Amino acid sequence: MPAELPSAVLFACTQNVIRSVMAAAIMKHFYGHKVYVASCGVKPGTVDPFVAAVMDEMGIDLGKHRPQSFEDLEDSSFDLVISLSPEAHHRALELTRTMAIEAEYWPTMDPSITMGSREQILDSYRDVRDLLVAKIRQRFGSVAARGV
Secondary structure, eight states, X not given: OOOOOOSEEEEEESSSSXXXXXXXXXHXXXXXXXXXXXXXXXXXXXXXXXXXXXXXTTTOOOTXXXXXXXXXXXXXXXXXXXXXXXXXXXXXXXXXXXXXXXXXXXXXXXXXXXXXXXXXXXXXXHHHHHHHHHHHHHHHOXXXXXXX
């Protein structure tokens, strides 16, 4: 049985445009009425259209997402920060020095480095999305098992 759901989770990556955005959207999709979820990056980047395309395939709309940095966060009262890139994990560990926050590192490939056709690139983004779905379900339990 997975650990108890935290009350607030922060997903962090390098630019808050791909991995952390996907992870936060997936977490909100499955547990949003039980857990406060946010995302950020070490430095905010520009919106990536491939992310919106693959998340839309799951019925998740990212139209309102605006990339933000750790400094841009309105709330810093998180129980858990999950970093998806080495740079973000370094920042997450800094948070644990001054805050009562648990940090986990889920190394996740950056699909924006994929070369090839549009479909090959989309497949790379889908792989990351599906990996994050699996990791979130493994870490926090299935929605059905929790009665969520």
